[in-house]
Amino acid sequence: MEEQTINLPQLLILLLLGGLAIRYFFFASSPTTSQTRSATSANNIRAREADVERIQQVFPQVSRRNIMWDLQRNGGNVVATTERILSGRGLEPSQPDLITRYNLKAKLAEEASRRESSDSAVEEEQAKQKQGQAWSQNKGERQALLQRRREEMILAARRKMEAKVAAESGQTNQSP
Numbered sequence: 001m002e003e004q005t006i007n008l009p010q011l012l013i014l015l016l017l018g019g020l021a022i023r024y025f026f027f028a029s030s031p032t033t034s035q036t037r038s039a040t041s042a043n044n045i046r047a048r049e050a051d052v053e054r055i056q057q058v059f060p061q062v063s064r065r066n067i068m069w070d071l072q073r074n075g076g077n078v079v080a081t082t083e084r085i086l087s088g089r090g091l092e093p094s095q096p097d098l099i100t101r102y103n104l105k106a107k108l109a110e111e112a113s114r115r116e117s118s119d120s121a122v123e124e125e126q127a128k129q130k131q132g133q134a135w136s137q138n139k140g141e142r143q144a145l146l147q148r149r150r151e152e153m154i155l156a157a158r159r160k161m162e163a164k165v166a167a168e169s170g171q172t173n174q175s176p
Helices: 010-029 029-058 064-073 076-089 105-117 119-130 139-174
Strands: none
Touching: 029 076, 029 119, 064 076, 105 139
16 A cells, blocks of 8 residues: 655645635735725715715704814714704804913902002012022922913913004004
C-alpha cells in the first residue's frame, strides 16, 4: 500500500488558499464598511432634509435653519420638534447675557457706585491689584484669580460698549 505524502508545491498552494480564505473571512469587510458608512451618512442627510421639508410644510413660519438645529439636537426626532413648535416654546435656545450668566449684577452695581464717588481711586486700586497678582501654586487661588480676571474683562467690555453707545447717541443728537 502506497502512503500519500504532500510535496512542496502542494503545501504552498494549500498555504496560499488558507491565507486567502482567512483574509476573505476576517479582513474583507473594511473596504465595504467605509462604503456603507458613506452611503448611510448620505441616506441620513437625505432623510434629515426630508424631515425638514415635512416640518417646514406644516410650519412655514419657522426657519429652515432652526428646524435643522432642533432635529440635530434631539437626534432627528420629528415628533419632538413638532411638539416644541406647537407648545410655543420655540426652537431657538435662550442665551442669557454674560452679566446674568456669571452673576455679576452685584459687581456691576458696586462698580457704578464707585464710579460715582471717584474714578481715579478705582483705577489706582485696580493697578495695585494687578501688580500684586502672581500665578499661585494653589489650584483654588489660581481658579479665583482667573474668575476675577474673567469678571473684570466682562465688566470692562460692558463699560466700553456703554461708552460707544453713549458716543453714538451723542453724535446722533448733534447731527440733525
